[in-house]
Amino acid sequence: MTQALRAVLFDVFGTLLDVHSVAQRADTIFPGLGMRLSLLWRDKQIEYSRVRTLSRRYALFSEVTRDALWFAADALALPLNDATCDALMNEYAHLSPFADARPALTRWQERGTLLGVLSNGDSEMLARALRSAAIDEFFSHVLSADAVQSYKTTAAVYQLGPDRLGMPAARVLFVSSNGWDAAGAKWFGYPSFWVNRNAAPRERLGTAYDGTGRDLGAAADYFFANSME
Amino acid sequence: MTQALRAVLFDVFGTLLDVHSVAQRADTIFPGLGMRLSLLWRDKQIEYSRVRTLSRRYALFSEVTRDALWFAADALALPLNDATCDALMNEYAHLSPFADARPALTRWQERGTLLGVLSNGDSEMLARALRSAAIDEFFSHVLSADAVQSYKTTAAVYQLGPDRLGMPAARVLFVSSNGWDAAGAKWFGYPSFWVNRNAAPRERLGTAYDGTGRDLGAAADYFFANSME
Numbered sequence: 397m398t399q400a401l402r403a404v405l406f407d408v409f410g411t412l413l414d415v416h417s418v419a420q421r422a423d424t425i426f427p428g429l430g431m432r433l434s435l436l437w438r439d440k441q442i443e444y445s446r447v448r449t450l451s452r453r454y455a456l457f458s459e460v461t462r463d464a465l466w467f468a469a470d471a472l473a474l475p476l477n478d479a480t481c482d483a484l485m486n487e488y489a490h491l492s493p494f495a496d497a498r499p500a501l502t503r504w505q506e507r508g509t510l511l512g513v514l515s516n517g518d519s520e521m522l523a524r525a526l527r528s529a530a531i532d533e534f535f536s537h538v539l540s541a542d543a544v545q546s547y548k549t550t551a552a553v554y555q556l557g558p559d560r561l562g563m564p565a566a567r568v569l570f571v572s573s574n575g576w577d578a579a580g581a582k583w584f585g586y587p588s589f590w591v592n593r594n595a596a597p598r599e600r601l602g603t604a605y606d607g608t609g610r611d612l613g614a615a616a617d618y619f620f621a622n623s624m625e
Numbered sequence: 626m627t628q629a630l631r632a633v634l635f636d637v638f639g640t641l642l643d644v645h646s647v648a649q650r651a652d653t654i655f656p657g658l659g660m661r662l663s664l665l666w667r668d669k670q671i672e673y674s675r676v677r678t679l680s681r682r683y684a685l686f687s688e689v690t691r692d693a694l695w696f697a698a699d700a701l702a703l704p705l706n707d708a709t710c711d712a713l714m715n716e717y718a719h720l721s722p723f724a725d726a727r728p729a730l731t732r733w734q735e736r737g738t739l740l741g742v743l744s745n746g747d748s749e750m751l752a753r754a755l756r757s758a759a760i761d762e763f764f765s766h767v768l769s770a771d772a773v774q775s776y777k778t779t780a781a782v783y784q785l786g787p788d789r790l791g792m793p794a795a796r797v798l799f800v801s802s803n804g805w806d807a808a809g810a811k812w813f814g815y816p817s818f819w820v821n822r823n824a825a826p827r828e829r830l831g832t833a834y835d836g837t838g839r840d841l842g843a844a845a846d847y848f849f850a851n852s853m854e
Contacts, residue, residue, distance in 0.1 A: 443805070444829070444830065446675045446676070446679060447675070447778055447805050447808070447809065447830065448830070449679060450675060450678060450679065450776075450777070450778045450779050450809070451778045451779070451780070451808075451809050451812045451813070452780070453812055453830075453831070455831065463829035463830070463831070464829070466829050467826060467828065467829045470826030470827075471825070471826050547679075548679070549676055549679045549680045550679050550680070551680070551681070576672070576676050579676070579680075580676065580679070580680050583680045583682055584680070596700070597696060597699030597700050598699075599696065600673070600692035600693070600695050600696045601673065601676065601677070601682075601692070602682070602684065602692070
């Protein structure tokens with residue numbers, strides 16, 4: 397670190413909120429296949445967000461997410477209909493926060509750290525999910541990719557951080573559980589922390605994270621060790 | 626079709642050449658896990674090409690492919706080393722053509738149709754793979770994403786077609802087995818044919834292909850039915 401950290405930006409889906417908590421609900425609809433559906437849904441959601449951005453065919457993240465669910469159901473030959481689609485989409489708006497989220501966020505809050513989120517999720521989806529998880533109170537800035545009509549890892553999305561927080565990216569720790577997102581943020585200019593909950597292998601993208609750890613508590617430790625002038 | 630077709634551009638990896646033929650070789654190195662490694666390797670290769678393009682961090686496709694192999698081996702806890710990595714990369718340069726490729730290409734050739742390929746593969750990788758598969762003779766144009774330092778589905782890559790073929794995209798049938806590639810080409814302005822060999826579900830990207838079929842022969846049928854003025 398060459399500059400002291402002053403603020404934190406978090407990814408939301410997969411980092412603060414557990415996207416696979418929807419698997420339990422899916423399993424009540426499609427017994428035994430909930431986790432497979434959930435994993436495929438998530439992969440496809442990310443894929444569609446990237447392909448649409450590359451082709452400049454932006455659609456709202458909620459729409460992309462719905463499209464991905466239909467594909468995932470098709471791929472597993474599951475008989476999705478409008479009602480079960482709505483039920484699963486609704487579950488996506490009520491994801492569980494990870495157990496380590498609130499304790500870590502509280503530590504930052506007690507020190508008066510400026511906290512925000514920067515997500516692919518559209519503003520409405522994002523506000524609803526954070527409120528439902530009861531962690532909205534921690535964030536002064538809720539930044540959505542829909543402001544720039546493109547998705548991570550484009551510079552336009554990451555640029556929302558310095559623009560809205562009013563400080564250079566070099567002062568903002570970017571925290572994500574998605575290795576590719578942490579890499580994208582690092583490329584852009586943020587110091588970057590990868591929360592690697594499941595001991596996943598590191599992405600081979602030719603860039604190094606500034607820090608890694610098993611949970612958001614480790615990200616807080618890293619932040620406080622690097623926030624003194 | 627509003628305009629008669631005059632030329633064909635093919636995707637290469639997965640469309641003319643079977644990327645999973647490498648699974649057999651992988652299986653001799655990592656018995657029982659060759660197919661899983663091959664599938665994960667391929668997914669990661671595509672993912673890295675997209676993320677690097679979104680972040681404007683282009684690297685040659687052969688490098689991206691090598692990075693993806695290391696990740697895939699890590700993810701499956703397989704003890705890859707430089708020698709086995711080289712052996713698998715070398716296999717990637719000697720992929721088998723699909724059985725339907727040569728007969729279909731011969732039909733076009735006999736009619737004097739202008740044929741080219743448009744691939745993410747870098748020029749050297751592409752030339753070697755087409756030569757090894759003994760189908761290089763069919764193509765007057767071998768177009769590589771490395772000319773524009775970005776990957777599909779950006780417009781810059783698809784623009785190579787009209788630029789190098791000297792005709793509007795509307796006159797060129799774009800043929801790909803990758804649904805997202807056929808969708809990207811369609812968005813760009815090509816009439817687009819999706820070769821769906823494995824009865825995969827269609828991508829939910831809000832666009833329709835002009836034609837779909839089980840093999841390259843079906844693509845040829847479509848072309849000849851739409852190539853008369």
